Amino acid sequence: MGGLLCYPGILRRLEGSTCILSTEVDSCKITPHYCKIQDFDESWYQQFHIIVCGLDSVVARRWINSVLVSLLQYTDGELDQSSVIPLIDGGTEGFKGSARVVLPGMTACIECTLDLFPPQITFPMCTIAHTPRLPEHCIEYVKVLLWPKDNPFGGDECAIDGDDPQHISWIYEQSLKRAAEFNITGVTYRLTQGVIKHIIPAVASTNAVIAAACATECLKVATQVAHHMNNYCVFNDADGIYTYTYEHEKKSTCLVCSQVPQELSMAPTDSLQNLIDKLKDSPQYQVSVTAYTDNISVKKIELKAKIKKSNLGLSDGVQLAVADVTSPNSIIFNLRLSLPMDVSSPLS
Amino acid sequence: MDSKPATPLSEQSDKTKKYDRQLRLWGDHGQALLEAAHVCLCGSSAAMSSQGLGSSGVLGAEVLRSLVLPGIGKVTVLDDALVTQCDLDNNLFVSKDSLGKPRGEQLLQCLLEMNPDVRGSLVEQSTEGILSTQPNFFDGFSVVVAVNMHEKTLLELSECLWRAKVPLVVVRSYGFIGYIRIQVEELTIVESHPENELPDLRLLDPFPALKKYFDSVDLESLSDKDHSHTPYVVIIYKFLQKWIEEHGRPPQNYKEKKMFGLMIRDGMRQKSSGEPEENFEEAIKAINTCLGDCRIPSSLEELFALLPSPITPATPPFWLVLAGLQTFLEENKRLPVTGVVPDMTADSASYIEMQNIYREQAALDSEAVLRHAQDRCQQLSCRTSSLAETRPANGEVKGSGGLVSESQVRLMCRHASHLRVIHGTSVAAEYCGKVNLGGGEVEVSDSDVVWYVLLRAADVFHSEFRCWPGYHDHQVEADIVRLKVCVNRLLSEWGGGSAPVFTVKDDHIHEMCRYGAAQIHSVASYVGGCAAHEIIKLITAQYVPLNNTLIYNAATATSLTLTL
Numbered sequence: 042m043g044g045l046l047c048y049p050g051i052l053r054r055l056e057g058s059t060c061i062l063s064t065e066v067d068s069c070k071i072t073p074h075y076c077k078i079q080d081f082d083e084s085w086y087q088q089f090h091i092i093v094c095g096l097d098s099v100v101a102r103r104w105i106n107s108v109l110v111s112l113l114q115y116t117d118g119e120l121d122q123s124s125v126i127p128l129i130d131g132g133t134e135g136f137k138g139s140a141r142v143v144l145p146g147m148t149a150c151i152e153c154t155l156d157l158f159p160p161q162i163t164f165p166m167c168t169i170a171h172t173p174r175l176p177e178h179c180i181e182y183v184k185v186l187l188w189p190k191d192n193p194f195g196g197d198e199c200a201i202d203g204d205d206p207q208h209i210s211w212i213y214e215q216s217l218k219r220a221a222e223f224n225i226t227g228v229t230y231r232l233t234q235g236v237i238k239h240i241i242p243a244v245a246s247t248n249a250v251i252a253a254a255c256a257t258e259c260l261k262v263a264t265q266v267a268h269h270m271n272n273y274c275v276f277n278d279a280d281g282i283y284t285y286t287y288e289h290e291k292k293s294t295c296l297v298c299s300q301v302p303q304e305l306s307m308a309p310t311d312s313l314q315n316l317i318d319k320l321k322d323s324p325q326y327q328v329s330v331t332a333y334t335d336n337i338s339v340k341k342i343e344l345k346a347k348i349k350k351s352n353l354g355l356s357d358g359v360q361l362a363v364a365d366v367t368s369p370n371s372i373i374f375n376l377r378l379s380l381p382m383d384v385s386s387p388l389s
Numbered sequence: 390m391d392s393k394p395a396t397p398l399s400e401q402s403d404k405t406k407k408y409d410r411q412l413r414l415w416g417d418h419g420q421a422l423l424e425a426a427h428v429c430l431c432g433s434s435a436a437m438s439s440q441g442l443g444s445s446g447v448l449g450a451e452v453l454r455s456l457v458l459p460g461i462g463k464v465t466v467l468d469d470a471l472v473t474q475c476d477l478d479n480n481l482f483v484s485k486d487s488l489g490k491p492r493g494e495q496l497l498q499c500l501l502e503m504n505p506d507v508r509g510s511l512v513e514q515s516t517e518g519i520l521s522t523q524p525n526f527f528d529g530f531s532v533v534v535a536v537n538m539h540e541k542t543l544l545e546l547s548e549c550l551w552r553a554k555v556p557l558v559v560v561r562s563y564g565f566i567g568y569i570r571i572q573v574e575e576l577t578i579v580e581s582h583p584e585n586e587l588p589d590l591r592l593l594d595p596f597p598a599l600k601k602y603f604d605s606v607d608l609e610s611l612s613d614k615d616h617s618h619t620p621y622v623v624i625i626y627k628f629l630q631k632w633i634e635e636h637g638r639p640p641q642n643y644k645e646k647k648m649f650g651l652m653i654r655d656g657m658r659q660k661s662s663g664e665p666e667e668n669f670e671e672a673i674k675a676i677n678t679c680l681g682d683c684r685i686p687s688s689l690e691e692l693f694a695l696l697p698s699p700i701t702p703a704t705p706p707f708w709l710v711l712a713g714l715q716t717f718l719e720e721n722k723r724l725p726v727t728g729v730v731p732d733m734t735a736d737s738a739s740y741i742e743m744q745n746i747y748r749e750q751a752a753l754d755s756e757a758v759l760r761h762a763q764d765r766c767q768q769l770s771c772r773t774s775s776l777a778e779t780r781p782a783n784g785e786v787k788g789s790g791g792l793v794s795e796s797q798v799r800l801m802c803r804h805a806s807h808l809r810v811i812h813g814t815s816v817a818a819e820y821c822g823k824v825n826l827g828g829g830e831v832e833v834s835d836s837d838v839v840w841y842v843l844l845r846a847a848d849v850f851h852s853e854f855r856c857w858p859g860y861h862d863h864q865v866e867a868d869i870v871r872l873k874v875c876v877n878r879l880l881s882e883w884g885g886g887s888a889p890v891f892t893v894k895d896d897h898i899h900e901m902c903r904y905g906a907a908q909i910h911s912v913a914s915y916v917g918g919c920a921a922h923e924i925i926k927l928i929t930a931q932y933v934p935l936n937n938t939l940i941y942n943a944a945t946a947t948s949l950t951l952t953l
Contacts, residue, residue, distance in 0.1 A: 135414055136922070136932070140946075172618065174740040175732055223737040231405075235413065242413035245458035246925070249451065249918030256911035257943045267565065267944035274946050278922050279582060280933040282569075284948040 083108050086126070091262055093255055094130045099158050102130060103297075106143070106151035110298050111360075113146045118301055120146045127269075129258050131251040135242040136279040138251040141272055141289070142258050145298060148272045149289040152297035157289075161239075176227035179219040180236040183212045187219075203238035212237060250276060302360060305374040313355075320363060404460075404506070411459050419929040424462045424506075426531035426928045428453075431467035431546070433539045434515030439857060440475035441908045442537040444468045444516075445493040448562045448908065449536040450482040450500070451917025456924060457500045463508045464500075465530070468493040469515045479908060520545050528553045532924050535559045540820065540848040547572060547816035556927050559816060560920045563847070564904020566840045567916035567941035570953075571923055571934055572816050577707040578809040579801050580931040586807070589727040589747075590622050590679050592629060593639055596726065602746050603627070608656070616658055618736040620743045621672035625679060628653045628672075639680055646676050667734040685718060686806045695810060700765050706793045710801045711808070713762025717754070720761075725754035725802040755795075755802045762793055811936055819953050820845075823883045826891075826951075837940045837949040839893050842876060843901045849875040859902030869902050900944075912943045 074081075078101060086092070086108055096102050106128065114124040128143040130151065139157075143150050168174070169181045188201060193211050202208050213233040220228045234240060254274065261269040274286040293299055307316055355361075357378040405412065412420055430453060432444030441447065445468045453464055470492040472483050483495040493511040501509050512519070516538065519526050527533055533550055535543055535557060543559065550557045554574055561568040591599055603626045608616065632649055633639060640649040650673045657669040693715050697704055700712055717725060728751025730744050801808065824845075826838050850858045850872055858868040876893050919939065926934040938951040 168734075172734075172736045172740075174735065174737055174744075224741050225737070231409070231413070234409070240410070240413065243410040244414060244455075244922070244925075245411075246455040246918045246922035249455050249921070250915050253911045253914035253918060254943075254946065257909075257915070258946070260909075260911060261944075270946040278919060278935075279584070281935045281950055282919055282923075282939050282948065283950075284946075286946045 078105055083112055087112055089126060091259055092126060092128050093259055094128065095252065095255075096130075096132075099155070102151045103155075106145070107297050109143075109145045110150060115301055118303075120301075122147075127262050129255045129262070131255040133243060133247045133251050136244070136247055136277060138247050138254075138276040140251050140254040140258065140270070140274050140276070142262070142270045143272065147291075149291045150295065150298040153292040153295045154273070154289055173219065173223055173225060176216070176220060176225055176229075176232055177236055179216045179223075179225060179228055180212065180233050182219050183215040184237060187215055188212070201237060203234070209234050209237060247276070247278070250278075300373045302373040302375045304377055305361065306377040306379055309378045408460060415925075415929050415931050419931050420460065422929050423925060424460055426461055427463040427465065427529065428456060428461060428924060429465045429467060429527060429530045429533045430536060431516040431519075431533065431538070432536040433542050434517050435468075435470035436515070437517070437539055437542075438470070438537070439860060439906055440473050441479055442906070443470045443492070444534075444536045445470060445482075445496040446476070446537065446908060447480050447482075447910055448560060448913040448917060449534070450480065450496050451914045452534055452536070452560060452920050452924075453496070453500055453917075454503070455918050455921030457504045457507050459925065460504060460506050461928075463510075464497070465510050465512060466493040466497055467512045467514065467516055467519065469513050469518075479910065481910070516546065517542050520549060524549060525553075527555055530555055531928050532556045532558060534920065534924065537561055540852060544817045544820055547820075551815045551817070557816065558920055558924055558927075560916055561844065562908055562913040562916050563844060564901070564907050565909065565912060565942060565944040566844065566904070567912055567919075567939070567943065568841070568844055569916060569920050569923065569935065569939040569941075570816055570819075571813065571927075571937045573811060573813040573927060573934070576811040576813075576927060576930060576934065577705070578811070578930050578933060579707070579797075579804055581804070581807045581809045581933050582931065583807045587678050587681070588675075588731050589724075589729065591723075591726065592622065592626055592679055593681075594723065595626070596723075596750055598746055598750055602743065613658060613660070615736075615739075617660060617666040617668055618734070618739060619668055620733040620735040620740055621668050621675055622679070622730070622733065622743065624653065624656075624669060624672040625675065628656060629680075640676070646680070650676055671734055685724065689714075689718075689724075689806065689808065692808060692810055695812075704766075706797055707801075709762050709766060709793050710758065710798050712765040713758045713760070713798070714801065714805060716761035716765060717758045721757075724805050725758060726750040727803050727805075728752070729803070751802065752799075755799045758802055759793070759795060759798045762798065809933055811934060813937055814953070824953060825883070837942050837945075837947055838951070839897050840940050840942060841938070841951070842879065842893055843872075843897060846872060846875040846879050847901065847906075849879060857906035859905035865902050865905075869898055872902060873898050909943070912941075915941060915943065 078096075086105075092105065092109065094102065094105060096105070109126050109128055112124060112126065114121040125144050125146055128145065128151075129141070130143065131140045132138065141154075142148070164178060164181055169178055169185060173179050173182060184201065189198070192198060194208070201212070209230070213228070213230050216228045216233055220226070254270075254276070258269050261267050270286060271288050273289040274284060277283045291298065305316075305319070307319070355376060355378075357376065359376045361374040361376055363372045363374060408420060415423075430444045430449050432438065432442065432446070432449060435443060443449070445466055449466070449468075453466075456464065468491075472487045472490050472492045472495060474488065476483050476492060477485065477488060482499045483492060484499070487495045491511065491513055493513065497509040497511055501507055516535075520542070527546075527550055533546070533555055535546055538546070538559070547557060551572065551574060556574075556576075557572040559568070559570040559572070595603060603623060606619065606623050606627070608619065608624070608627055611619065628649070629639060632652060636645075640646045653669060653673050653676075657666050660666060692711060696712055696715065697708055700709060714725070726747055728748040730747050733740060733743075735743070826841070847858055850868075853875075854871065858872040859865045861868075873895075876898065880891070880893070919941070923934050926932045935950060936952055938953050939948060940951070941948045
């Protein structure tokens with residue numbers, strides 16, 4: 042059984058932890074990959090039975106989520122369960138944490154639950170520029186307005202490096218000056234770092250608990266020794282110890298996982314105009330706008346081009362997203378290039 | 390502007406950098422307490438324990454790990470176990486070549502590598518041995534952790550620590566079940582860090598300086614710019630006076646508050662851009678949270694009822710300050726002002742001016758509480774110290790006996806509405822008495838409470854048969870029957886000898902035997918992480934500890950807390 046652990050981290054930490062694990066458990070082979078999760082494509086992720094995440098951003102989670110959803114196979118509109126790769130995701134923030142089990146295509150996915158992620162705190166520009174009141178406003182002023190103006194570390198527009206103490210110190214000292222102008226107290230080095238790096242407080246204990254919860258779920262999914270979590274658990278040990286596990290519902294309008302791809306069969310010798318006509322005329326869809334892949338819109342001039350020759354990269358198995366003004370969601374088609382010229386009617 | 394800056398003045402110390410993420414949660418003062426603490430990890434003797442259990446087994450290791458990483462001062466492992474093949478198979482903290490070596494030593498070696506700031510030592514004896522030969526052994530520890538400990542030993546330890554006033558944290562890991570029990574006689578908490586603190590704006594009963602400030606603002610005569618940059622607290626106050634003139638009292642309920650909001654909206658001026666004035670929008674939103682801040686919280690009244698009488702030099706500072714707070718309340722009929730105000734759309738000068746009024750009053754109130762605390766202390770030898778203002782980076786020092794510092798008074802005044810005191814119960818009292826699990830009204834057979842019953846029943850089983858139910862593969866079926874007998878015996882004892890108030894389903898009894906006291910690492914890790922954090926709460930006296938039992942069910946990913 043193959044599992045994939047994704048988390049950001051410096052090379053040494055990754056290698057270090059792999060070393061501890063690999064010397065103690067002979068039957069478990071661990072292969073570290075030091076790179077971005079986006080460096081691999083879908084086919085690489087397909088080799089795994091389970092994926093466990095300890096990622097540091099919503100963006101990364103959404104990415105891996107959409108990869109796993111794109112690997113799903115449908116036969117006649119029914120999900121082929123063997124194409125489902127469970128995703129176990131954990132996250133922590135101070136004394137709060139959450140763990141969940143996502144079965145792409147079957148349960149709520151990461152995208153379905155986007156509103157669970159707390160919004161980032163931002164300050165209005167006029168406050169930063171003209172009416173600062175809090176020490177945070179002073180720090181933001183230096184970060185957003187003063188730094189680009191002064192370019193204190195020379196060179197070609199040197200960007201702020203949150204891990205460089207010299208950068209942080211400069212920002213800290215300028216923030217103090219700004220604060221002094223307005224009689225604002227409370228600018229500290231720690232606060233400065235926190236604002237610049239968007240630091241989220243963290244402790245070993247919460248990380249251990251959530252990691253353990255994810256590991257337990259992984260064990261259950263792999264061995265079926267007990268039923269896995271269905272499907273989202275929140276944890277908070279600031280006041281006593283509180284957990285709550287519930288089934289987060291799959292969103293019927295989720296842009297990532299609620300689009301069951303339909304089959305669209307065309308002949309390679311058909312033109313793009315034929316394809317669009319099929320969608321327009323089909324009683325099932327009655328599409329009224331341009332189709333596009335990879336967000337490239339079709340220009341009129343290419344409509345006469347044969348599908349196989351068009352430079353839109355249309356080949357057998359490609360997914361087409363068809364946007365229609367009549368619906369907020371796209372319809373996804375798997376293009377099947379074969380001889381008969383039919384739009385196959387999908388099973389409901 | 391300066392060219393490249395010189396070496397930063399404020400370069401952080403290595404420790405501050407290392408612990409940065411957690412310092413943002415409990416502060417330098419909390420960290421100082423953590424680094425001064427000494428925790429003891431103990432279990433049952435190797436002779437009495439099944440393989441893998443014991444204080445330096447997986448569960449103990451996981452508790453310690455989440456204490457070592459954040460920088461606990463010192464740990465002592467009390468364990469006479471040697472590394473066995475079972476440990477090599479399931480414990481990541483012992484190295485491959487350590488068969489036959491003291492297991493506690495292996496654990497310490499592994500953990501201390503993770504954080505060289507921590508000191509550790511091994512006492513190669515059993516808890517049972519120590520309890521009989523050195524009963525004062527545990528007196529000096531900040532917290533003692535009992536890991537998968539046998540009931541008989543646990544009860545002796547519980548009584549010993551209760552007498553010594555040393556907090557005890559009991560942890561167990563049993564198949565998919567986790568268990569934590571906190572035993573602490575008294576814990577006073579100044580910084581409980583409540584989730585949603587209401588702003589302390591004193592709109593219904595402004596102190597004199599605040600009233601003077603409010604009265605000094607004439608909204609109508611302000612220029613458009615100043616009008617839209619007046620802090621919302623002023624706006625609410627002004628319209629509140631109008632409302633009270635019309636209705637005789639402040640808005641009471643949802644309907645009235647809505648009407649009050651409309652009244653404020655009417656007072657909004659049209660901005661040239663057509664957009665609404667943000668400060669007025671903020672005022673309307675704030676109505677729900679700003680108009681109920683004058684009542685003395687009942688939690689504080691309950692604390693006053695616990696004040697020791699008489700106050701003596703030996704009374705801890707928390708109670709001394711609380712006494713001062715009580716006098717302040719009697720005289721002023723209000724809590725000390727916290728001095729903390731939320732951000733409000735305003736020009737900088739107005740905001741700072743308004744903020745300073747609250748801050749200055751907070752300082753005056755805190756001084757008054759300090760004086761009252763001094764007065765309440767009858768004896769001459771009860772000293773109070775007006776230490777020079779310590780900057781937050783230096784950390785608070787909890788005084789002993791009668792030493793009260795200005796910074797502690799200020800801290801307690803700031804958090805007066807959220808002070809907490811925990812008075813716990815002893816494990817010995819719980820285990821030797823009748824356990825009340827819901828009085829029969831609660832349908833407990835499907836709740837995780839059954840696992841508490843089953844853990845206690847397993848203890849009964851073990852004391853009779855000298856092994857855990859289901860541990861031996863060849864007698865699982867027989868054990869199921871025996872365990873059921875133990876369960877029923879316990880339940881009828883608790884029910885006062887009559888029929889049990891609820892039944893434990895056979896499914897659960899089978900499951901318990903399936904577990905056979907197995908140690909599953911991820912379950913141990915979950916329990917260990919939770920327990921470590923409870924220990925940190927006990928040491929730093931910040932945040933609110935569990936009071937007093939947690940049952941964790943990893944099979945269903947659920948948990949339950951009880952006060953027993």
